[in-house]
Amino acid sequence: MKEVKVETKLSVIESIEELTSAEKELMLKAIQAREKAYAPYSRFQVGAAILLDNGLVLEGSNQENAAYPSGLCAERVVIFYAGANHPFNKIEKLFISASPMDRELETPIPPCGACRQSIAEYEVKQDQSIEIYFMGTKGQIYKSDSLKNLLPFMFDKGSL
Template identity: 75%
Template sequence: MKELKVETKLVVFDSINELNKQEQEWMLKAIEARKKAYAPYSNFQVGAALVLDNQVVLEGSNQENAAYPSGLCAERVVIFYAGANYPTNKVQKMFISASSMEKESVTPIPPCGACRQSIAEYEIKQDLNIEIYFMGAKGAVYKSHSLKNLLPFLFDKANL
C-alpha cells in the first residue's frame, strides 16, 4: 500500500478590489447576474459570468423549480448557453458570486459537484484551462487556474 497526496493551489484575493480592472468588471457582472437568480425554494442565489476567447461575456443565474432536479445552477446555465450559441469559441474564464438571501455570505463559494463535472467537459473538449474565480456576496475571491484544481479526479470520455 502507498499513499497518494493530492494538492490544490488557489490564488487568494482579499477582496474584489485586488483583481485587475477587467477582472473586477467581469466579477461585477457575476454579482449582477446573482441578483437576477430565481431561487424561491433555497433562497440561495448564484450568478456567473463567462469570458470567451472572442471577449464576449455571457451571464447566467441559478433557476430553481418546485421539482428540484428540474432547476439549473448558474454555472451550467451560462456554460451550456455558450456551448449552444458559441460552439467554436473557447471558454477562458468564469466568475462566480453566490450568497444566501437570508444571510450575506462572505466566504468564497465554489461550483457544486455537478457544475464542476460540466465545466470539466468543456475544459477537456477545448484542451484549454478555464480560470475560475469565485466569491460569496462580498469578501475574498479565490482563483483556480483550472477546473482540475477543484476536481482533481476527472471523469471523462477516457473512462468510457
C-alpha cells in the same frame, strides 16, 4: 497499501478591489446575474459570468423549480448557453458569486459537483484550462487556474 497525495493550488484575492479592471468588471457581471436568480425554494442565489476567447461576456443565474432536480445552477446555465450558441469559442474565465438571500456571505462558494463535472467537460473539449474565480457577496475571492484544482480526479472521455 500505497497512499496517493493530492494537492491543489488556489490563489486568494483579498477583495474585489484587488482584481484587474477587466476581472472586476466580470465579477460585477456575476454579481448582477446573482441578483436575477430565481431561487424561491433554496433562497440561495448564484450568478456566473464567463469570458469567451472572442471577448464576449455571457451571464447566467441559478433557476430553480418546485421539482428540485429540474432546476439548474448558474454555472451550468451560462456554460450550456455558451456551448449551444458559441460552440466554436473557448471559455477563458468563469466568475461566480453566491449568497443566501437573507444575509451577506464572506465565504467563497465554489461550484457544486455537477457544475465541476460540466466545467471539466468543456475544459477537456477545448483543450484549454478555464480560470475560475469564486466568492460570496463580499470579501475574499478564490482563483483556480484550472478546474483540475477543484476536481483532481476528473471523469472525462478518456475514462470511457
